[in-house]
Amino acid sequence: MSPREPLTRDRIIEAALHIVDGQGLGRLTMRRLGDALEVEAMAIYHHLPRGKEELLDGLVTHVGVLHADTRPLGADDWRDRIRSWAEAYRALLVDHAGVLPLLVTRRNPAALATTARSIAEVLRLAGFLESAAHSAARTLLAFLIGHAALEVRGRELATPEPVDWDRQFEESLEVLLSGMLTALL
Numbered sequence: 001m002s003p004r005e006p007l008t009r010d011r012i013i014e015a016a017l018h019i020v021d022g023q024g025l026g027r028l029t030m031r032r033l034g035d036a037l038e039v040e041a042m043a044i045y046h047h048l049p050r051g052k053e054e055l056l057d058g059l060v061t062h063v064g065v066l067h068a069d070t071r072p073l074g075a076d077d078w079r080d081r082i083r084s085w086a087e088a089y090r091a092l093l094v095d096h097a098g099v100l101p102l103l104v105t106r107r108n109p110a111a112l113a114t115t116a117r118s119i120a121e122v123l124r125l126a127g128f129l130e131s132a133a134h135s136a137a138r139t140l141l142a143f144l145i146g147h148a149a150l151e152v153r154g155r156e157l158a159t160p161e162p163v164d165w166d167r168q169f170e171e172s173l174e175v176l177l178s179g180m181l182t183a184l185l
């Protein structure tokens with residue numbers, strides 16, 4: 001018999017994410033999570049003393065935080081760097097669609113603020129004023145969360161005409177990035 005992997009906060013959150021991804025947020029219970037981890041549900045509270053509240057906050061942080069590449073831009077175009085990050089963030093949000101409602105309803109502003117700060121730093125390195133960089137970062141983040149939510153919902157609905165979500169995303173992102181140029185001028 002092989003020894004069981006030790007219970008850690010990260011392992012708990014990964015298992016919870018697996019439940020949410022496979023069964024939906026409504027099916028996430030401490031008992032089901034304990035079963036998935038092969039521990040008594042009470043063992044989870046040693047790592048998450050606030051219980052389910054802390055677990056949900058952990059899910060928001062796990063899915064909502066994706067740092068942008070904040071190395072000096074060099075020859076990179078800031079739009080290419082933001083575009084690449086935005087594509088990765090969209091994929092993360094769509095892959096973990098069950099957590100999307102938590103991103104907009106949980107009182108865990110630190111998770112999204114961390115992400116926004118990394119985007120603002122890329123923009124600041126590109127020459128944006130501090131205030132414009134932060135405004136643009138928050139706008140971009142709101143767009144991405146909103147687009148991912150609409151995309152997930154749209155993919156669930158049967159529509160007479162299929163929607164090209166990739167094209168819509170790319171076109172909308174280009175509009176947003178072009179609008180951000182005015183903050184540089």
